[in-house]
Every structure is written in structure tokens, then in C-alpha cells.
Amino acid sequence: MHDFPAPNNGPYTTPPSQMRGGSGMQARLAPPDTPTQDAAVPRAITLPSPVGRVRSRPGHRLRELRAPLLIACTYYPAARLGMLFQFPHTEVAPVWPASGLAVASLLVLGRRHWPALAIAAFLADLTNGTEPALSAAMAAGSTGEYLVAATLLRRADVRPDLARIRDVIVFTGLGGLVAPTVAASVGTYSLWLSDVAMTKDFPTVWASWWLADGIGVLMFGAGCLAIWSAWSSGRRPAPGRIEGIGLAILTVATAGLVFLSPTVSPSVLFPLAIWAGVRFEQLGAAGVTLAVASVATYATVHGSGRFSIGTMSPRLLPLQLYTVSYSLTALVLAAAITSRRSSDQRLRARTLELEAKNQELEAFTYTVSHDLRAPLRAIHAFSTLVTEEEGTRLSVAGARRLGTVTRNAEHMSRLIDSLLGLSHLGRQRLVRQTVDPARAARAAAGRLHLDLEVRPPELAIAAMPQCSADPVLLEQVYENLIGNAVKFTRDREVARIEVGSTAPRGDGEGPVYHVRDNGAGFDPRYAQRLFALFERLPQHADLPGIGAGLAIVARIVDRHGGTVWAEGCPGEGAMFRFTVGPPGERP
Amino acid sequence: MTVTAYERAEVLLVEDDPDDEELVLHTLLRDDVCRRVFVVRDGAEALEYLRGTGRYRDRSPICGLRMILLDLKLPLLDGHDVLAEIKTDPELRRIPVVVFTSAAMDRDRTRGYALGANSYVVKPVEFQRFTAAVHDVARYWLGLNCAPV
Known part of the structure; x- marks a missing residue:
């Protein structure tokens, strides 16, 4: 039911200084002239073969360009959004939303659109002040990650609606843990080659990159997929808008309270994940996760809440672990609820089918009962009548043969009765x-x-x-x-x-x-x-x-x-x- | 054979199957249970006969009808519809209706009684049992049963 787009993509575009995964150490690696995150708002995304110049079948070409344009135009801002989460003065972001968006878009729209991601990733880095060669290398690494993620997920038969627990687990494993190693490795290696990262920092840079991308896939990827499947299936969550708004307000308010005060435990947010998963399924799980993770990340980066203890680097791990476990809780719960609902629906459909079959069988039985009996009655009655009234005029053989007709009609009548009795027995209610x-x-x-x-x-x-x-x-x-x-x-x-x-x-x-x-x-x-x-x-x-x-x-x-x-x-x-x-x- | 003037019939047989018709008439005559039987072949004709409309418009009104022997599977107007019409018609509802059918389904039986059938008899396949059933039904409704005045 869902088609899987080809996996591709990947964007790791940040200039060295702005690597989302970067640690504090990495920050120190940044060249002095690193552009700031608010540098360039994405505007010019140049795509090959400009639409206006296409003369043949312009409508067709336009439609073909829709998906890559959509991907590029959302990837670029998502990459810049990642920079908003950077720790002040460090250019280190604990989460990279663009990775999730990229994996989701390749899964849903098709892997063949990877060039759009590559271009957007390259431009995002380039406009952030990164060297063109380094931007290209990091864009290649990111695109590789997204392609690997989409390919693996497709091979593993993960359905983009994440409606099964298995899908959530595999999505987390392959999309959130395995695939980000590609971008982390290529990116860190490129930084090292460019002398932006020093050898001793290699593991830290690699780990930060990997974690930020993984969390991006898990949170934003799941969110995009949830929105996509709700939109494409036309199915809206059963609870009404008011409950949704209430949940959203309560989530943001509670998250704010939790992450602005160092004393309130983040575990108070888990009931909201349960509420969201149970009532709003994937869409609710993704939304709540996104809200909580955004508030948590923003607060932690800016020094408040339970996770903002110590220096920047140690803050990241607990925050990231919390985000992952929160997200998994909500998504798995949502998948469990969806699976349950789908099996209920399947059961209902099956019951209806059985009822229809039963009615068909009843109609058949009726036909047997009525339409076979009438001619049989005539055979039996008239053969009996002839025997009774004309028997003396029949030859011995004739009388015997007519008797055979009568006897067989009787036999067939009993067969029909038994058949009907047996059929009735199958449908009769058992009163134990x-x-x-x-x-x-x-x-x-x-x-x-x-x-x-x-x-x-x-x-x-x-x-x-x-x-x-x-x-x-x-x-x-x-x-x-x-x-x-x-x-x-x-x-x-x-x-x-x-x-x-x-x-x-x-x-x-x-x-x-x-x-x-x-x-x-x-x-x-x-x-x-x-x-x-x-x-x-x-x-x-x-x-x-x-x-x-x-x-x-x-x-x-x-x-x-x-x-x-x-x-x-x-x-x-x-x-x-x-x-x-x-x-x-x-x- | 024996079908009498329609207005004096004691039994109205609504039956589309000529074989079954012959068997019912044969039994009634042989056992001399009833000689005044009128036969119609479909549901619409049955209602026309009972109400003196359509092709029976010019005849005198019926009198002395003591039983309607009604098959369920009929052309034009189904036996259930005929039954419903009879039992909702203030002029006709008092006439006993015996459903006489091959349909042995519970559903038909339940529906027949719900529509106001006075009796429901399944036509047996074997001739001896068939004649016994016709005989018993006629004996009961024409002999034992006291018709409303």
C-alpha cells in the first residue's frame, strides 16, 4: 500500500564550525572566519533545466520537478533550523532535523530524488561559509547516509507509516543508528583532511555527528512520516481537534516547566507520550516527541533544566538519551495501538465477509430446499399414482422399473433432508x-x-x-x-x-x-x-x-x-x- | 375437473405449479374432503379474486370461503405479499390462511406467522405424506375448525 521511494539523500552540510554533532572541542576547531548560523537564508536553489524554458509538455516537466523542488526547499531550511539548536558560541547542535526530513522524503517520494538533497545540502553548507570542496564532501557524506538509510529500510520492508512495532524498531536501528555512521565518517574524515578537525578530536567529532543525525532521523523522520501517512491515507486521528490542541498546550507547558526548573523530573512527560500514542497514534507520538525534544534541546543548550549540568559536552549525552527513549516510547506505543486497531478492522472485515458467505450459503440452501424438492415431489407423486391407479395394466418389468423411480425419489428426498439438516446444524446457535x-x-x-x-x-x-x-x-x-x-x-x-x-x-x-x-x-x-x-x-x-x-x-x-x-x-x-x-x- | 364456480368456493388454492395443483386437487377429491376449490396461479390474481377486482370485477361477491391454501413462491406477487395484503385488509383478514410451501426455512416460517398466517405446512416430498398433509389440513380447517361468523 505504501510505495517506497528510493533511498538516497543526505545532507550533511554544515560548515565545519557548525557541525550539529560537534562537541565543545570541535567548536574550538572552527576557523576564525566561520560564518554564523544566521548567515544566509536559503533562497536561491538553482535546479538544472529551469521550468520556464521547457517547451515540450511543460505540464509534465513541472510535475516531474515538484518532488525534487519540495525536497530541496524543505531540506535547506531544516538544515538551517539545526543551527538554531547549536549551543551558543560553540556551533554545536545536539540534533540535526534535516537528516530526518531527508530520510523520510526519500522513503516516501523515491530514492531517485537524491540529487535534490545533495544540492540542498551543498548549498546549505556553502552559504554557511564552508569551503566549496569541504561543502561538497560533507554533502556527499550526508546524501550517502540518506540513500543508505532509505535503501536499508526498503530492503527491511519497513512501511513508511511506522504502524507496526517492528517497523519502529527497524527504523530506529537502521535509520537512526546504522545509516548515520556514513555521514559521520565521511564528514569527520573530510574535516580532518581539511585540517579543520585534529586527529585527537576525531572520535568526539564523529560521535557527535552520528548522534545528532541519528536523533534527527528518529524524531523528525518519524514526524514527517506520520504527517505524510495521515495526509496520504486521509485518516485523521479519532479524537477531535480540541483534544489535540489541549494535548499540544499541555505538552509544551509541561516541557517548559520541566526544562526551566532543575527540580522537576523529566519523567512527568511520559504520561503525555502515552496519551499522544494511544489517542493520536503516530501523528500524536511524533508531535509530542518533537515538542518535548525541541523544548528540551533549546533549554539544555541555553543552560536550564535537568540536563544542563556541567560543561556542554557532557550535557549532550543525557539529553540525547532522554530524547531517544521518549521518542521510542511514544512511537512504539503508537505502533502497538495502530496494530491493534488494524487487526480489529481486519477482524471486522472478516466477520462481514463471513456473514456475507453465510447469507450466500443460506440462499443456496433455500434453493436446494425449495427448488429441488418441487420436481422431486412430482416424480414421486406421479410415479406412485401410476403404480396405484394403473399398476394392473403395467408389465411386471414396467411396474418394477416404476418402483425404482419411486424408490430413488424417496432416497433423494432423504438425502436433501439430511443435507439441509446438516447445513442447519452448522448455523444453529449452540446453547451450552x-x-x-x-x-x-x-x-x-x-x-x-x-x-x-x-x-x-x-x-x-x-x-x-x-x-x-x-x-x-x-x-x-x-x-x-x-x-x-x-x-x-x-x-x-x-x-x-x-x-x-x-x-x-x-x-x-x-x-x-x-x-x-x-x-x-x-x-x-x-x-x-x-x-x-x-x-x-x-x-x-x-x-x-x-x-x-x-x-x-x-x-x-x-x-x-x-x-x-x-x-x-x-x-x-x-x-x-x-x-x-x-x-x-x-x- | 372439479373447480367450482368461483363465488361458492370453500377453498382458494394459490399455486403456480400445475403438478402441485393437480396433486392437491387429486387428494381433496379422492378423499372427498372438499369439492369446491378455486385455483389461481399467481399472487395478483389471488387478490383480484378475493377483492372482486380486475378480471373478477363482474362476478358476484365471494361467500363461504373457509380456507386459503397459499404457496409462497409465486409469480408477480410473492406469497408473503399476498399474505400481508390479506391480513391487513379488514374484509379479508378473518379468512384462515394456510401457508403450503416447499420452503422449510426457519426464516420463512417466522415471517409467515409474523404476517398473520394461521398455519404453516411444509409440502412433503413423498406422495403418501403429501396427501396425508393435504387431507389433514383440509379436515381440520373445513371440518373441525369453527369458522368466524
Whole structure:
């Protein structure tokens, strides 16, 4: 759903003296004539092939230039913004917002736009008074960083909306930790080559650069991506504008209080991150992080708040760590909330789909029920009528054949009824309650009128532990199983049917109930096929039935979350066993 | 065969399937339960017959109708619509309506009763059970049941 722009970019443009990551030491490295941060406001961003001169398909060319222009025109001010955060008189900035903007724009707009970043980065440094060669080197390093970040993030399948926790973690790791090493290395090396940085300062300069860029990616990158995804998806945070404004005011006010007073703990700001993440998701998390980090950075740089202790250099690390952890908290929380919401949405969509399918199935069932029955009724009725009224005039073979028609119509009618019954069973609501299976078995046996059998079977129903089941359906199970047993014991001198139970097979399972007979039994190879609809074993073809009873049993047991299986041998009877799901299970 | 003058019918059979029509009439005649049956083939005709409108405009009003045997799946005007019309018409609502249909769905049954059906019978597929059902329904509504005066 999101397209990933090609990664590219990178801007490290600051003149040596204005390196955002620079430490106090680095500040001392600055050449005396370093321009100040307010030097040049970006205005002239010259792009190749000026729009006005393009004659062929000017609209098309204009559209093509939109993205690079946007990137360059936002990158340049962002780079200058970084300089606002510099410690006074040191030209050291603890955060470099432009890196975030650059990574986000390559991710969203495409890596192919990296030249726009390179140009903007170069110009930002150049207009800040950096030597052209050094500006070019640092711009190359920065652009490399952004390209590496965007490429890695794309390879790692990070979605720009940062809506999954995984995306936030990978974005932090690859975009905020790995990629900035490129710009830090190239930049510091360039400074060293230009004799701006001395060898002993190399690690400090490198680390400051790396941290400032990483935090820039994490905070501003996430912010840009959040704004972009809110804009592109058209989805606005559920809570209203008033709550958003309230959150913003409270955040800025609390952050101000925290960072202007050395006694108030910055941890009081965490509930605001939770509020923002939970209610406003990515947009809220990014906004609150940005606000808190800006106030914190500004205050720390200017000597107030919890982190402004000691000299400039040691101030940076705690501030940066705090910013990172605050940002991560908010973003991860937002991603968790978004993931949850998306899975809820998916679930709702799935439910709707299932309901639609169910309705379709119902319509199909209706057709079967109505439209198949009508012609079948005519076949049965008129063949019966002819037999009844014209039977004497038919030949023996004719009468037999007509009887076959009638018999098959009857069979088909039963098949349709079973099919409908089974379909109804699947959609019927399960009403679970505590049931005594022995009672259900007795009721089922009563309905079977066993005493009317030529040789009534001996039916023994043992006491059984209670279970949670639908009483009507459990009776149906027993009716089908006992009915089956009666059918398969009819040729026995003394037919015995035993209904009982055994202990659960394992922890968390309910008792195993069974119906055992001493009838014809079956070949264990076909044990599973017994439960298939309309499946009848060939050796039982002469017995009445259509092969739906056990399929119905299987469906009922399945709906209860239980299992059913059969054990037996030819000539030695059969035992059907089932469970009705874990004990105490409720719908 | 046996369809009598429309205004004297005891049973109105609303049935679009000629096979089912023949089977119902066969049963009623064979068992001699009722000889005065009028048959219409669709829902619109049923209402015209009952109200004496349309193609039945010039006939004298009906009298002595004791049961409407109504199929649900009908052309033009569905059986449910016919049922609703009958049961909201002050002149017709007292006539017992027996829904006689192949539709065995719970939904149809619930809807039928909600619209005011007096009875709902699913047409059995097997002939013996079909004739028994027709016979029982006719016996009950024409014999046992006391019609409103």
C-alpha cells in the first residue's frame, strides 16, 4: 500500500564550525572566519533545466520537478533550523532535523530524488561559509547516509507509516543508528583532511555527528512520516481537534516547566507520550516527541533544566538519551495501538465477509430446499399414482422399473433432508449448559422405541460425569449413535449396547463418552470414512440408511470443540467415542 | 375437473405449479374432503379474486370461503405479499390462511406467522405424506375448525 521511494539523500552540510554533532572541542576547531548560523537564508536553489524554458509538455516537466523542488526547499531550511539548536558560541547542535526530513522524503517520494538533497545540502553548507570542496564532501557524506538509510529500510520492508512495532524498531536501528555512521565518517574524515578537525578530536567529532543525525532521523523522520501517512491515507486521528490542541498546550507547558526548573523530573512527560500514542497514534507520538525534544534541546543548550549540568559536552549525552527513549516510547506505543486497531478492522472485515458467505450459503440452501424438492415431489407423486391407479395394466418389468423411480425419489428426498439438516446444524446457535449425558442417552433411546424391535437390544446406560453441552444436540448425538448400534446388532442373538464414559485422556480435557455395541463392527482401515457424509461401507449396503447419521454426530461434536472417533473390528462390534470440548467450556 | 364456480368456493388454492395443483386437487377429491376449490396461479390474481377486482370485477361477491391454501413462491406477487395484503385488509383478514410451501426455512416460517398466517405446512416430498398433509389440513380447517361468523 505504501510505495517506497528510493533511498538516497543526505545532507550533511554544515560548515565545519557548525557541525550539529560537534562537541565543545570541535567548536574550538572552527576557523576564525566561520560564518554564523544566521548567515544566509536559503533562497536561491538553482535546479538544472529551469521550468520556464521547457517547451515540450511543460505540464509534465513541472510535475516531474515538484518532488525534487519540495525536497530541496524543505531540506535547506531544516538544515538551517539545526543551527538554531547549536549551543551558543560553540556551533554545536545536539540534533540535526534535516537528516530526518531527508530520510523520510526519500522513503516516501523515491530514492531517485537524491540529487535534490545533495544540492540542498551543498548549498546549505556553502552559504554557511564552508569551503566549496569541504561543502561538497560533507554533502556527499550526508546524501550517502540518506540513500543508505532509505535503501536499508526498503530492503527491511519497513512501511513508511511506522504502524507496526517492528517497523519502529527497524527504523530506529537502521535509520537512526546504522545509516548515520556514513555521514559521520565521511564528514569527520573530510574535516580532518581539511585540517579543520585534529586527529585527537576525531572520535568526539564523529560521535557527535552520528548522534545528532541519528536523533534527527528518529524524531523528525518519524514526524514527517506520520504527517505524510495521515495526509496520504486521509485518516485523521479519532479524537477531535480540541483534544489535540489541549494535548499540544499541555505538552509544551509541561516541557517548559520541566526544562526551566532543575527540580522537576523529566519523567512527568511520559504520561503525555502515552496519551499522544494511544489517542493520536503516530501523528500524536511524533508531535509530542518533537515538542518535548525541541523544548528540551533549546533549554539544555541555553543552560536550564535537568540536563544542563556541567560543561556542554557532557550535557549532550543525557539529553540525547532522554530524547531517544521518549521518542521510542511514544512511537512504539503508537505502533502497538495502530496494530491493534488494524487487526480489529481486519477482524471486522472478516466477520462481514463471513456473514456475507453465510447469507450466500443460506440462499443456496433455500434453493436446494425449495427448488429441488418441487420436481422431486412430482416424480414421486406421479410415479406412485401410476403404480396405484394403473399398476394392473403395467408389465411386471414396467411396474418394477416404476418402483425404482419411486424408490430413488424417496432416497433423494432423504438425502436433501439430511443435507439441509446438516447445513442447519452448522448455523444453529449452540446453547451450552450443564448436562447429564446419561439422561440425554435415556431420552434418545426413548425416542428410538427399542421395545418395538423384533429382538430388543440390552441397553445399559452407566452413570457419567456431567458436561457442558447443548442438551438438544447431545441427545441427537446419542440418538444417532444408539440408532446406529441398534441397526448393526439386529443380526445378533443378544444385542448389547453400552453407553458410558472413561476418564479424560489428558490435562484440560473432558471425559471421553462412548457408545459400544456387539454388532457387525467394521474394518478399522475405514474408521475415518465412517464420518463422511453419505459414506456407507459396502458391506453394509443392504442395511437401511443413507450415511448421514455419523456425519451429523461429527458435526455436532465438532461444534462443541470436541472430537469423535470409532474403534472396532469386523464381527466384533464397534465403539464410538467422543468428547465435547474442555470441561467447563462456555460458548 | 372439479373447480367450482368461483363465488361458492370453500377453498382458494394459490399455486403456480400445475403438478402441485393437480396433486392437491387429486387428494381433496379422492378423499372427498372438499369439492369446491378455486385455483389461481399467481399472487395478483389471488387478490383480484378475493377483492372482486380486475378480471373478477363482474362476478358476484365471494361467500363461504373457509380456507386459503397459499404457496409462497409465486409469480408477480410473492406469497408473503399476498399474505400481508390479506391480513391487513379488514374484509379479508378473518379468512384462515394456510401457508403450503416447499420452503422449510426457519426464516420463512417466522415471517409467515409474523404476517398473520394461521398455519404453516411444509409440502412433503413423498406422495403418501403429501396427501396425508393435504387431507389433514383440509379436515381440520373445513371440518373441525369453527369458522368466524
